[in-house]
Amino acid sequence: MRFVPRRRVHTLAGPYALDAVEAAERNRFERHLRGCRSCQQEVRAFTATATALGLAAAATPPARLRGRVLDAIATLEAARTGDPEIATVLAAPDARTTSAGTSAGGTATVVASTREGKLVFTSSGLPALPPERVYELWFIGAGGARPAGLVPPASGESTIPVLASGLEAGDKVGVTVEPAGGTTSPTTTPIVVMAVAA
């Protein structure tokens, strides 16, 4: 790791407030920040300034996004209230939300916690499948794909959030269409593969 003289560290407040530093340098500056009152003040002022730049870029999102986001939140809220294990994942300090469109249409959403080794999967707008087919989840790691459970049926636009255990650091998460009941290894091309780790 490169040594950064104290005097030079201070000048990172600007780039830091604009997210214009790479991860390693960001971590180093954050360590410095904890003990530097003047840097904290400067970062706060610069962040407020950056916020004004952000507000100036406001644009109207596509109308369909509102229903999709609120639907996903309503179904996750119900799961959080009803299932303590899901609540634990959603509240995990290292949890991270990832959303991605699928090649079949619709959006897949994963909240994953590597520390818990678990994730919560939900989706909206996935096409309905015939009764002999099912959407199956996979953990995809260096050793290949491991089954991570089946996607429950939809309630309205969204599928009911489901918990999957056995997530390992570095795993990606995929979804395939499989025969009812699922398989032990994927037989079709994934409709989506997501990097989910924090």
Place this chain on the structure above:
Amino acid sequence: MRDNPAEQGDQLLEALLQQAARGEAAAFESVYDVIAGPVYGLIRKVLRDPAQSEEVTQEVLLEVWRTASRFDPSRGGAVAWVLTIAHRRAVDRVRSEAAATDREQRSVLPDALASDDVADSVAASLEAERVRRCLEGLTELQRQSITLAYYGGYTYTQVAKGLNVTLATVKARIRGGLIRLRDCLGVTW
């Protein structure tokens, strides 16, 4: 400044986030209506691709819902909190391996410079007009450094390379530019 739209937004959004954190689902509809435009617009500005921007906007809003109880008003305003999450996610996406390679190959930095006018794609709001005027008050190097870093999602190292100046120069121009912008915008914190 009382009439600062960011501060009015802060008070409203802060109250809504507290309600949402208590599990009041209806409160999040209002959170969406207050902040989805700035979140989507900022992400779109950085990512440019509409489909990816929609995905990341959804990610950010779900993250805001999930972590609403962690928002700490003593560390800054609610709007800044949300837009910081949005900007960092957009930057993560743009710097992810595949996207970064693509950017490198297409060398989009000149494009980004050519369209560093904030006014493009921006609703002609009073706030946007004020920011545009203040950006025009910077030196060219200050303005380019800040817009490439913030709207372009480039690191200051990439900005230095793109503008053919030293790292120390870029850091100094970003800092000097932000101080001037802060004063011009009357930002309080």
